[in-house]
Amino acid sequence: MADDKLAAAETEISEEKPSNPRRVRIITLSVIGGLLVLLGGAYVAGYFMTGDKVPRDTTMAGIEIGGLSAAEAEAKLAKDYAQQENATFTLVADGVDVEVEPEAAGLAVNYRDTVESSGVGRSWDPRQIWRVLTGGSEVKPIAAVDEKKLEAEVKRIASEKVDREPKNAAVRFEGTEVKRDEGVTGRTLDQKKSAAQIKDGYLVNDRIEATVAVEDPALTTGAADRFVDSWAKKAVQGPVVVDTGKGTFEVTPEMIAGAASIKAEGKEFSGSIDGDKLYEAAQPAxxxxxxxxxxxxxxxFEGGKISVIPSEDGSEVSKESFHEVIVPAATSDEREVEVELSGEKAKFTTEEAEKRKPREVIGEFTTSFPHADYRNTNLTLFAQHISGAVLRPGETFSVDEHIGPRDASAGYVDGYVISGGQLRKQSAGGISQGATTLYNAAWFAGLEDVEHQPHTMYFSRYPAGREATLYYGSIDLKFKNTTDNAVMITGSVNKSASGGKGSITFQIWGVKQWEIVSPEPTKSGFYDGTTIKETSDECEPQSPSPGFTASYYRIFKQNGTEIRREDKSWKYSATDKVECV
Incomplete structure (x- = not known):
C-alpha cells in the first residue's frame, strides 16, 4: 500500500517537471527587467541630479561644501582653508629645522581641481552618479606648484641653511692646556628629491623630512679624542726630571708644549717634539x-803683543743625549730620566792656538783724512769694532757680519756719503776710509780678496782703485785667511784737530808667508762730467773731477821668486760739478 502511494507521488512529480523551469525563467526575467528599469531610471535620474552642484555631504578638511555650486565651493574653501593653506611647515634636513613659507616656495591650493575632484558637474560617469545618489565624501586638497619658485626656494635653503663643507677636528696647545675642537660633518641637500618631498608633504605634514647627503671630515672628533688621550695629555702631564749626576733640572710642560707640533696623517693625528727647540728652551735650566x-x-792683543786665551773643554748635556733620552720621555708616562754629561772638546785648543799664533805684522796700511768731527767719531768706532778680530786658517772676515748695522744705536753719527753721484748726509758717513785702510792692509798681507767695491767717485786721499766703500746689507768688504796660521786685526785712529789731519791704521798680524809687491796704481782714459744746478734743500756744492780707469796689481813672492800675480782695474765716474741754486 505504501509502495503504491510512493509510486503515485513520483508520477505526479514527474509530470510537473517539464513546466517548472519555464515558470522560473519567466519570473526571474520579470524581476531582472523590473530591476533594470528601476536602476536605469535611477541612473538617468542621477545624471539629471548631478548638475553644477557638489555631491551632498562632501567635505574637505572638515569644511562642508556639499550641495554648493563649484564656484560657491571654491570661494568657501579659499576663505575657510586660507590659514592652513598659508601655514608654514618645517623642512627637517639632517637635524636642521628650516621654516618654509608656502608662498615663498611657490605652493598653494588648487581649489578648482579640488572641487572638481568631488564629482561636481553633470556626467554619465557611474562613479560620479553613485556619489550623487549616495552622497559625497571627504576630498583631499590638491596642491598647485610653481616649479621655478619651489626650485629657487630649495636652492636658497640649501645654500643658506643646510649645505656646509666638512670641517676637521683640531687639537692644539694653549699654554699647557690641551684644546680640542670638534669636527663638523659636511652635508649637502639633495635639492631634486627634497623638492619632490616638499610637494608630497605639503598640506599633509607640518614636518617634512628632506634627503641630505652627509660626509664625515677627514679628521673626526673621535680621532681627536684618541690623540688627546694617547699623546697630547701625556706631553703636558708634568715635568720631566733629568738627573745629570751633577744635579737635576726639569723640562717643564711649558717647554714641551712650546716645542710640540701636531699634524694629520691620513685620518689620524700625530704629534712630534722638536728636539732642537726643546733643547734650546731647556738651556737656562x-x-x-x-x-x-x-x-x-x-x-x-795687549801691550803691543798677542797672547793666547786658553781653550776650555765643555761639560754639558749634549744635543745627542737630549734627543735620545729626554725627548722620548716628554711624551711618555716615565717622567724621571738619567743622562750622562758629555765633555765636548774644544776644536781650537790651546796647543793649536799656540802653534798658529800670529807673531808679526804681515800687512799694514795708513790713510789720512781732513778734519771733521763726524770722521773722528765714526772712524774711531769703526777701528774699535774691528780691532781684535781673529781669523783662523780658512776663515773669511766680513765687515757686515762682524759689526752689523752702523747706525745711531751703535754710536755712529751722520756724515757725508756718495748717493746718486753726489754727496749726501747719512749715518756712519766717512767709514769707507776705514774700509779702504783695512782692505789695503789685507791686500799687503796676501789675504784673499773675496768681496770689495771701490767708490764710484775718486778721492785723492785713497790709492786709485785699491780702495773700498761700504753700504750695510748690499756692499760689504770680505777677505779670507789663506795662510797656514791665524791672523789678528788691530786698528787705531789718530784723531784730527780743527784745521789739521787725522789718520787711521790697520795691521794684520800673522806669520809672514808672502812678500807682496804692489806699485802705485796707474790712471788712464780720462773724461769729464757735466755741471748740475740743483735747487733741493739737501744740495751740497761739489767740485768737478775727471773720470778715469785705475789699474793695479800685486805680485806674490817667496824667497824673491814670483809665485803668482793678480791684476785688477776699476773705472771711476767723472764727478759732476754741482751748483746749489
Whole structure:
C-alpha cells in the first residue's frame, strides 16, 4: 500500500517537471527587467541630479561644501582653508629645522581641481552618479606648484641653511692646556628629491623630512679624542726630571708644549717634539747646574803683543743625549730620566792656538783724512769694532757680519756719503776710509780678496782703485785667511784737530808667508762730467773731477821668486760739478 502511494507521488512529480523551469525563467526575467528599469531610471535620474552642484555631504578638511555650486565651493574653501593653506611647515634636513613659507616656495591650493575632484558637474560617469545618489565624501586638497619658485626656494635653503663643507677636528696647545675642537660633518641637500618631498608633504605634514647627503671630515672628533688621550695629555702631564749626576733640572710642560707640533696623517693625528727647540728652551735650566759649552782658544792683543786665551773643554748635556733620552720621555708616562754629561772638546785648543799664533805684522796700511768731527767719531768706532778680530786658517772676515748695522744705536753719527753721484748726509758717513785702510792692509798681507767695491767717485786721499766703500746689507768688504796660521786685526785712529789731519791704521798680524809687491796704481782714459744746478734743500756744492780707469796689481813672492800675480782695474765716474741754486 505504501509502495503504491510512493509510486503515485513520483508520477505526479514527474509530470510537473517539464513546466517548472519555464515558470522560473519567466519570473526571474520579470524581476531582472523590473530591476533594470528601476536602476536605469535611477541612473538617468542621477545624471539629471548631478548638475553644477557638489555631491551632498562632501567635505574637505572638515569644511562642508556639499550641495554648493563649484564656484560657491571654491570661494568657501579659499576663505575657510586660507590659514592652513598659508601655514608654514618645517623642512627637517639632517637635524636642521628650516621654516618654509608656502608662498615663498611657490605652493598653494588648487581649489578648482579640488572641487572638481568631488564629482561636481553633470556626467554619465557611474562613479560620479553613485556619489550623487549616495552622497559625497571627504576630498583631499590638491596642491598647485610653481616649479621655478619651489626650485629657487630649495636652492636658497640649501645654500643658506643646510649645505656646509666638512670641517676637521683640531687639537692644539694653549699654554699647557690641551684644546680640542670638534669636527663638523659636511652635508649637502639633495635639492631634486627634497623638492619632490616638499610637494608630497605639503598640506599633509607640518614636518617634512628632506634627503641630505652627509660626509664625515677627514679628521673626526673621535680621532681627536684618541690623540688627546694617547699623546697630547701625556706631553703636558708634568715635568720631566733629568738627573745629570751633577744635579737635576726639569723640562717643564711649558717647554714641551712650546716645542710640540701636531699634524694629520691620513685620518689620524700625530704629534712630534722638536728636539732642537726643546733643547734650546731647556738651556737656562741646564745652565743653572753650572754646565758650560766648550770654549775655543782665542787671542788678545795687549801691550803691543798677542797672547793666547786658553781653550776650555765643555761639560754639558749634549744635543745627542737630549734627543735620545729626554725627548722620548716628554711624551711618555716615565717622567724621571738619567743622562750622562758629555765633555765636548774644544776644536781650537790651546796647543793649536799656540802653534798658529800670529807673531808679526804681515800687512799694514795708513790713510789720512781732513778734519771733521763726524770722521773722528765714526772712524774711531769703526777701528774699535774691528780691532781684535781673529781669523783662523780658512776663515773669511766680513765687515757686515762682524759689526752689523752702523747706525745711531751703535754710536755712529751722520756724515757725508756718495748717493746718486753726489754727496749726501747719512749715518756712519766717512767709514769707507776705514774700509779702504783695512782692505789695503789685507791686500799687503796676501789675504784673499773675496768681496770689495771701490767708490764710484775718486778721492785723492785713497790709492786709485785699491780702495773700498761700504753700504750695510748690499756692499760689504770680505777677505779670507789663506795662510797656514791665524791672523789678528788691530786698528787705531789718530784723531784730527780743527784745521789739521787725522789718520787711521790697520795691521794684520800673522806669520809672514808672502812678500807682496804692489806699485802705485796707474790712471788712464780720462773724461769729464757735466755741471748740475740743483735747487733741493739737501744740495751740497761739489767740485768737478775727471773720470778715469785705475789699474793695479800685486805680485806674490817667496824667497824673491814670483809665485803668482793678480791684476785688477776699476773705472771711476767723472764727478759732476754741482751748483746749489
Amino acid at each position: 741646564m745652565d743653572e747646574l753650572g754646565l758650560k759649552d766648550a770654549k775655543e782658544a782665542s787671542y788678545k
